[in-house]
Amino acid sequence: MNKIILPLALLALLGAAPALAADGKALYAAKGCAACHGVDGARPIAGSPVLAGQNAVYLLRQMTEIADGTRSSAPVKVMKPVIEKTNPDERKALADWLATQKLGEAVAGDAAKAGIVGDAAKAAAGAELFEDNGCIGCHGADGAKPLADYPILAGQRRDYLATQIKAIRDEIRSTRRARLMVANVRQFKDVQVEQLAEFLSQSKRR
Ligand code: HEC
Ligand code: HEC
Structure with missing residues (x-):
């Protein structure tokens, strides 16, 4: 039984x-x-x-x-x-x-609430760095269309983006996949990381 x-x-x-x-x-x-x-x-x-x-x-x-x-x-x-x-x-x-969830205007809204105005010159410098350092090959134009299992960067929070680029650069976030891009970010000073983060946070997530 x-x-x-x-x-x-x-x-x-x-x-x-x-x-x-x-x-x-x-x-x-x-x-x-x-x-x-x-x-x-x-x-x-x-x-x-x-x-x-x-x-x-x-x-x-x-x-x-x-x-x-x-x-x-x-x-x-x-x-x-x-x-x-x-x-x-x-x-x-x-x-x-x-x-499947929509980002909408959430990040832009949060920046506005925090009184942070998007810095156009910083974003333009970031766009140039993004194009000149091989980022598009894996993350797509404007960080919006990555390879199959890679992250979308467009529309991400600026502070989070900067933390991650630094953590990957300094091999603190050192997973097998994160190590694939160390060579692309190793040369960046913090100022350039902030420019990249500014550009990507303002890019549109499609
Ligand atoms: C060879 C492919 C490749 C290149 C080139 C590359 N990345 Fe990445 N990137 C990845 C992968 C893969 C991950 C996710 C790592 C993981 O799974 O932990 C990642 C993660 C990131 C993250 C963290 C995203 C998150 O949501 O946590 C940022 C920010 C980033 N990349 C920015 C850049 C920038 C800026 C460049 C150019 C300077 C660049 N990447 C070049 C493959 C690449
Ligand atoms: C106490 C705050 C907190 C809670 C609760 C939390 N998270 Fe997180 N989560 C974080 C932080 C902070 C990070 C990124 C930290 C870093 O690496 O800089 C993160 C990162 C992530 C990431 C990686 C995103 C990326 O782009 O790489 C995923 C996915 C995630 N969380 C999903 C979840 C899910 C699902 C839950 C609920 C089961 C959850 N989190 C609960 C704080 C939280």
Whole structure:
């Protein structure tokens, strides 16, 4: 008798899990992601990235690498305890749902709220650096059309972009894929990193 009941109970469990995991929106709310990444991943607080409209494969890889400690630069430590409490199916559902969300005017709105006016000269210098240093080959024109599982940079928060370029340059964020671009950013001084971040944060996410 037990032999029959046990498989049935297991089946019931397995049947229930995917239904919950499929709902990225519900998971995003239940896991408390919005506290840092904002409504629909589109209105992050300072230091946290926009997730709305980002490449799903890239998002999933980051969640996995943050959870297992492969990506372990200092700022990401605040979300490790949160993402550790998700399983692979839940992460996939979160990534798929976030990738379909719209960024809208969220970042521009946040900059306006913070009283930061976009600096046109800085952005123009950044655009030139972006074109002259091979970034387009992997991230696409204006950082908006990356290779299959690489990140979209257009419309990302400026402070987050600058932190990442520095962390990759200094080999602090030193995952296997991040190392692919170290040679492209190694020569940049912080001033140039800020110019790149200014340009990319003003670029349109398509
Ligand atoms: C306490 C704040 C906080 C919470 C809660 C949080 N995150 Fe994060 N998250 C961050 C910060 C900060 C970073 C980036 C840190 C860095 O590397 O500079 C980040 C990075 C990420 C990245 C990588 C994005 C990229 O462009 O590389 C993903 C994906 C992500 N978070 C998803 C989530 C999901 C999904 C949840 C909920 C399960 C969540 N986060 C909860 C703060 C948070
Ligand atoms: C050879 C391909 C390649 C080139 C060239 C390249 N990148 Fe990257 N870049 C990547 C990959 C892959 C990642 C994601 C790494 C990971 O998965 O951890 C990345 C990540 C980033 C990130 C972090 C994005 C995020 O959401 O956290 C920024 C910012 C960035 N690149 C800027 C640049 C700039 C600026 C240049 C040119 C100076 C450049 N990249 C050149 C492949 C490249």
